[in-house]
Amino acid sequence: MTNELIINKPDDMHLHLREGELLSFVLKDTVRQFARAIIMPNLKVPVTTVDLARRYFEEINGHGYDFQPLMTLYLTDRLSKEEIRKAKESKLIHGVKLYPAGVTTNSQEGIASVDSCFKIFEEMEKNNLPLLIHGEVNDHLVDIFDREKIFIEKYLIKICQNFPSLRVVFEHISTKDAVDFVIESSKNVAATITPQHAMLSRNDLLSGGIKPHNYCLPILKREKHQKAILQAAISGNPKFFLGSDSAPHLTSQKQSACGCAGVYSARTAIELYADIFDKNNALDKLANFSNKFGADFYSLPHNESKIKLIKSNYVIPNELLFKDDKITPFLAGQTIHWQFSEISQ
């Protein structure tokens, strides 16, 4: 039985850091465990230009941690081909994020029609800049549990067929349909996997009382889908890699009549994945999933520093005090079985 694991420092390939005081509060959790992260651009004023991304990069970097933020641009109808070229030249921008308008937190300025973006996709393909997709339709006529599947059928197949050399990351996949789609697609199509989609099903959200802290988008699905996500994560297939989608919201805004979507997992992210992989006899697959496959997909060098994980029980705090409110971490009050430990380099 393995009680200790030393791996290269992981990367979080899908992360929400927010801004201002909340950024300062959550950043320390991520930088402890991760060397780099793909930073989501869905701020209140979305990160739609290279200049805004640079300003956000500087805000994050200003905290002085040994951590590399990998910035992204938020795709709007106003994004120009020139901006794509500028993004590529900047070396700062690692992808462009597509949110269907209104589909999730701060996505109001997202895309109303995917087809209208084809000129931009063409330019991204030419410049080898990845497209990161929140793959759900935002159509009130489509059942919320079917929104990912329908997005694949209506849009994703078409995007991948029309732009075969465009690198596409299907973010936070939540269905077997998404797993199958990614496996069957070319090597240019990959996916990120969150701890919650690998661990939980919609019963964990809705059975025995509503659990607002398990509410995120895409919404948790039935068990068949959760099992497919878990199998993909531990399969050793380089198309699937770590993206926590840690997305902090104030507890008061999650425990409300209209609660926000998003799970705050950054406090224990790598520990949660270690737990998942260990429970499924796949600890030997954790390193590649967390520090190699994502870096390879984004054409980044591998991290050289190391972290240690120790098998030891740890109770996740019930709440983290933040100003005059709090943030409830994912799986608050529950015990996980792996603990992160620093290594003196």
Ligand code: NCD
């Ligand atoms: C994210 C957020 O809060 O920014 N919420 C979520 O439920 N995952 C946005 C997103 O990635 O959909």
Ligand code: ZN
């Ligand atoms: Zn997200």
